[in-house]
Amino acid sequence: MLETKVCIIGAGPGGATAALQLSALGIECVIIDKAVFPRDKVCGDGLSGKVFTTLSKIDKEMAGRLQQFTDKLGSWGVTFVSPGRLGIDIAYKTRYDRSVDDPAGYVCKRIHFDHFLVSELKRKKDIRLFEGVNIEKYELQEDGYLVSDREGRFSVKAGLLIIANGAHSSFTKDVANIRMDPSCYAAGVRAYFKHVKGTHPDNFIELHFLKQLLPGYMWIFPLPDGQANVGMDMISETVRGKKINLRTLLMDTLKNDPVFRERFEDAEIIGKVEGYGLPLGSKKRKLSGCRYMLVGDAAHLIDPLTGEGIGNAMYAGRLAALQAEAAIKSGDYSAGALMAYDNEVYRILGPELKLSRRLQRLARFPRLFNIAMRAGRHNRELKELISCMFYEVDLRKKLSRPSFYVKLLLNRK
Ligand SMILES: Cc1cc2nc3c(=O)[nH]c(=O)nc-3n(C[C@H](O)[C@H](O)[C@H](O)COP(=O)(O)OP(=O)(O)OC[C@H]3O[C@@H](n4cnc5c(N)ncnc54)[C@H](O)[C@@H]3O)c2cc1C
CATH class of the missing domain: 3.30.9.100 (D-Amino Acid Oxidase; Chain A, domain 2)
Structure with a gap:
């Protein structure tokens, strides 16, 4: 049995980012994925600015290597x-x-992007990556979590778990009690x-x-x-x-x-x-509990309007690593202490998720959409607003105000 301070389940963008941030903080970890990389993931393959922002915060040289990466x-x-x-x-x-x-x-095809992140994991000595291992059992003990595959041939004991195993996470359903809605x-x-x-x-x-x-x-x-x-x-x-x-x-x-x-x-x-x-991150959920934090799709953090989940998973992965550092320092892995992670995730991502949820509701009305588009063709301000919709949250706010559409209707040609 392996022992570690932090064990991450899933080496997609969320889990890989958590491991890379832990390494940057000088904290060793184990990260396990059931797949062997390079592996595919069904996705639109769109990468927003959040991806570079997160990697730059962890290590500017790594962000530079992605900048040079030719498969995108x-x-x-x-x-x-x-x-x-x-x-x-x-x-x-x-x-x-x-x-x-x-x-x-x-x-960038996910088969290439995720492999880029995994090759970054392999550069770090304090990250122990295990591929081709499907974690199916989670047992909370007094001093940590014992996780293992079905047969119990592979097991890890960790003080803290970061769950980043995607949309079909059984941990999210069975332990964190978040059901598919x-x-x-x-x-x-x-x-x-x-x-x-x-x-x-x-x-x-x-x-x-x-x-x-x-x-x-x-x-x-x-x-x-x-x-x-x-x-x-x-x-x-x-x-x-x-x-x-x-x-x-x-x-x-x-x-x-x-x-x-x-x-x-x-x-x-x-x-x-x-x-x-x-x-989708359409509603607030409890993202942590005693000795665990949920990250990325396992935490239901995809933007309800744009479908962007890679950047959000990476933001959350980095925040989970920062919270892990605080837990290790204080020795407090309780649900109460780890709530600080939820607060931080929702402080940063909460306002944009909430806005997107509101815009998603408005987007159900095709007439409104048509009017906004027709007006947008002739209106520079609106054009700029729409262009920032996927990147700038403050501007997205304007789009969610009913008064904005009333003005559009009144100014319509
Ligand atoms: C059709 C579609 C289009 C999308 N388009 C976009 C887009 O254009 N841009 C964007 O930003 N987002 C997009 N998304 C969302 C994006 O794909 C996800 O939000 C993102 O992959 C979340 O990353 P993650 O690390 O949380 O999970 P994942 O990328 O799903 O990674 C989870 C990892 O955990 C591993 N794993 C699972 N179970 C276990 C287990 N039991 N034991 C060990 N390992 C395990 C998996 O093998 C996988 O490698 C799209 C999603 C879909 C479905």
Whole structure:
């Protein structure tokens, strides 16, 4: 049996970030993943600024290595398409020069991005990484947690657990008692394609708010080598209620919709359409308890409007590591002491999650969307506002105020 101060379950973005931050603090840890890397994860593959912010806070050189990483593609903006099929191109920066400016967003296949993080783990001597081990048993003892695989062949005793094993975490369900709520959960599917026509020359990501998906959307995210990640997501409650098969809906849309039919006429699918769940941070949950903290999808922290979960998982992973340091110093691993982690996560991510939840409710109304888009084409301020929607929380606030839409209606052409 191995012994460690901190054991992290899951080496995705959340768990890997926690381990890297612990190492930067000089705290040894064990991190276990059931997969052997490089491994795939169903995702849109969109990386926001939060990813670089977090890595820079831990180690600037590591952020630099990601900057140099060639398997990702820089994106300079976003194309929004309203339910009425009105498109609006919005650059992240009003003026940019691709030869000198860094892009604000990237798209990187998770098989590559997660492997980048795991290769960073392997550079650190105080991080013991175990791949191909499925942790299924958790036993709380007086002085720590004993975790093991089903047969008990692999076991670790740790003072503290960081649970970062994703959307299907049994720990989240059975120990933390957080159940899947279909109104706060989305279903998503994605497929890789090559030869998609009509993508933006500056690699804008595309969000198509198709009427039947609201408040979810269909996306086309350009990737290196002329490939694209194409997918859609929808609230699970609607998927269940209307008995929708999202895989079929995606392929039917690409085949039958007049716009996509043309753009995908020469496209070739690489592999197949894959699906996975998105546990949304639509409501506040208890993220910690005696000797454990939940991180990332295991903590239901995905942005309910944008579907962004990688950056949030990395933020939470870093905060969990900082809290672990405090617990080790004080020797206090009680539920009461670890509540400080919940407070910090919700202090930082709470306001934007709350806003996104409000906007997600508004996004259910296609007419409102169409009006906002039509107005946005002629209104510079609104254009800038929409462009910052996915990055700047303060500006998102404006979008969630009913008065904003009243003004738009009054100014409508
Ligand atoms: C269709 C779709 C599109 C998305 N698009 C985007 C996007 O474009 N941008 C974005 O930011 N987010 C997106 N997300 C959300 C994003 O994928 C997640 O929020 C993110 O992966 C969360 O990271 P994590 O580290 O918490 O969990 P994960 O990435 O799921 O990692 C969990 C790890 O735990 C391991 N594990 C699981 N169980 C065990 C076990 N019992 N023992 C040991 N190891 C275990 C797994 O093998 C895995 O490596 C999307 C999600 C979906 C489903």
